[in-house]
Amino acid sequence: DGGITQSPKYLFRKEGQNVTLSCEQNLNHDAMYWYRQDPGQGLRLIYYSQIVNDFQKGDIAEGYSVSREKKESFPLTVTSAQKNPTAFYLCASSNTRNTEAFFGQGTRLTVV
Amino acid sequence: GENVEQHPSTLSVQEGDSAVIKCTYSDSASNYFPWYKQELGKRPQLIIDIRSNVGEKKDQRIAVTLNKTAKHFSLHITETQPEDSAVYFCAAITLGGSQGNLIFGKGTKLSVKP
Numbered sequence: 001d002g003g004i005t006q007s008p009k010y011l012f013r014k015e016g017q018n019v020t021l022s023c024e025q026n027l028n029h030d031a032m033y034w035y036r037q038d039p040g041q042g043l044r045l046i047y048y049s050q051i052v053n054d055f056q057k058g059d060i061a062e063g064y065s066v067s068r069e070k071k072e073s074f075p076l077t078v079t080s081a082q083k084n085p086t087a088f089y090l091c092a093s094s095n096t097r098n099t100e101a102f103f104g105q106g107t108r109l110t111v112v
Numbered sequence: 113g114e115n116v117e118q119h120p121s122t123l124s125v126q127e128g129d130s131a132v133i134k135c136t137y138s139d140s141a142s143n144y145f146p147w148y149k150q151e152l153g154k155r156p157q158l159i160i161d162i163r164s165n166v167g168e169k170k171d172q173r174i175a176v177t178l179n180k181t182a183k184h185f186s187l188h189i190t191e192t193q194p195e196d197s198a199v200y201f202c203a204a205i206t207l208g209g210s211q212g213n214l215i216f217g218k219g220t221k222l223s224v225k226p
Binding site: 035040043045094096 | 144157219
């Protein structure tokens, strides 16, 4: 289903804990993105990566960290520094030639 | 960086009517403008896109127009059907060389009343 997989689908975290969201793609895409979706806020860019071992901050990077050690993987860590982490997180990937971005199914993170 | 504004935030139409959603962008270097549809509980999916060297593109009941001078582009849906009800997002990106970041508008919730 698009070749991009996010896990888990639902995640609960206690305040003060770091948590890592997984994003894996088998589409051989160079670019990968992390978005946060809140009601009425659309899709806000957290981080993006165009190549392995390189990534750039998006509009709301504070309190988040990423790595891109492999082309297929772009995990997102939500740290305790993120003040309001409860949200729906979407990962996407695209081929620089084809341009269409494919999205994962999303992870709904809830802080309890 | 790029900023994309999208209007309206909500749109309600009667089945069979047309719907128009408008977006503006700030970065004149942006040259690719996709539109995504997100049904309730599902992931966004591409429905149509346009490049900066084209002024209009159609695919059955949907069309997109681009005005580079004014830096705005629009999605047009004709003969709307209940299954068109969803949230629609526009986006802008600069392709070529080092690919930029894909920036989305805040979305338009379209409701088609039967």
